[in-house]
Amino acid sequence: MPDHQDLGHRDLQNQPDHDHGALSRGDFPPEFTWGVATSSYQIEGATSEGGRGPSIWDTFSATPGRVVDGDNGDVAVEHYRRYQQDADLMAGLGVDAYRFSVAWPRIQPTGSGPVNQAGVDFYSRLVDALLERGITPWATLYHWDLPQPLEDLGGWPSRDTAYRFAEYAAHVADALGDRVKHFITLNEPWCSAFLGYGSGRHAPGRSDGAAALAAAHHLMLGHGLAVQALRERVPDAQVGITLNLYPVTGAHDGHGVDDAVRRIDGLSNRWFLDPVLRGAYPKDVVEDVAHISDLAFVADADLETINAPLDFLGVNYYTRHVVAPGAFPGTGLVEFTDRGLPTTAMGWEVDADGLFDILTRVTRDYGDLPLVMTENGAAFDDEVGADGTVHDPRRIDFLAGHLAAAARAVRAGVPLRGYFAWSLMDNFEWAEGYAKRFGIVHVDFDTQERTVKDSGRWYAAFLAGDRTQY
């Protein structure tokens, strides 16, 4: 296993691998926060309304071949105009909280300069609609929709973008900080950097390893600067960052597997966990990437800024990575394999134990920082039946199994404080367009009709305290 500096070993009791049986909200601490999550570009639509400027996802989805079926977020699920109806949906589910993201291009259409008051007013109305229904707003400042003019100036590989992000964070804090007390600076900098600038699979669609590493650094620098801006303006706020984390397991115990696990754990998890929570890049991974970049973009005080004290770490968990050395030993190439487990419509193996493993690992290796599951969910091909219902038993099984794993982690001593199901409703699934449905509420993308799926009814019953078998 990688050489982790053990910051505070906790005696995390081992638990049985599977404890099938009954599960209820009572298996979690009474103050545990239960919610649903979305993001601006995936649900709002109205991309040319209210003074909003273009984002890199507007540009990317308009580029032929980038998104399945040429889908884009122009309409999405019309949340910009249906937010009251959607707030009613959330109230009907009985959630405590709603994690949404603020679209930077609505607040600052060019990514800098004075705020667009119509954009501020929309999020102010949304926050008020939530509070009126007793739902606590959790605001993500950045969920991938970078204003296009900032990309034209260099995007996240450019240090200036980090400074623009901190200025944007200050504007959001000024506008919403009187009512919003939970902020997530970034959603998944790994995706923004490595899918956006490394593989090109996400906006802005660049394929440049050195640029991806610079983007990762400046995203994290922007995070640290934004934490300062939020703390100055909203001293009673709870502030965190969301990382998509993966337990990494060897496909077998043969030669080279341990190094394959170390490499992928390093690039997937520690490249972000270590700077944010320890104030240093992991030395072994710095060596792994030395042939791509000498990290010359790192300035002296950067890691101290990035290591800003947090109130929680958001964890997005979907599946485990299973790896083996690539075909050419010694090249560092790694193969991702599967175990033949059931998969979701995304092709991701369903592995609830992986949730327990990643939560206990983070607590064991990085200490007692409170954790919040800011995303967990599954895509399946749901259909509305003739009777108007949507039967999605696999999503119920997925949620129940992962909540049981979360309960096991809590019993093992993990300071888990909340869980947000991804997603409230079917929406624009990035490069997959509308072909992949993650919602616990079905959306007919032609009529915009919302239909609570069986999984939404199950989640509502769970939140109401019903005990559920699984």
Ligand SMILES: OC[C@@H]1[C@@H](O)[C@H](O)[C@@H](O)c2nc(CNc3ccccc3)cn21
């Ligand atoms: O793909 C489902 C969700 C997505 O809709 C969210 O906006 C995003 O925060 C999110 N992150 C992951 C995990 N990482 C990931 C890996 C490859 C492609 C897309 C996301 C899954 N999801």
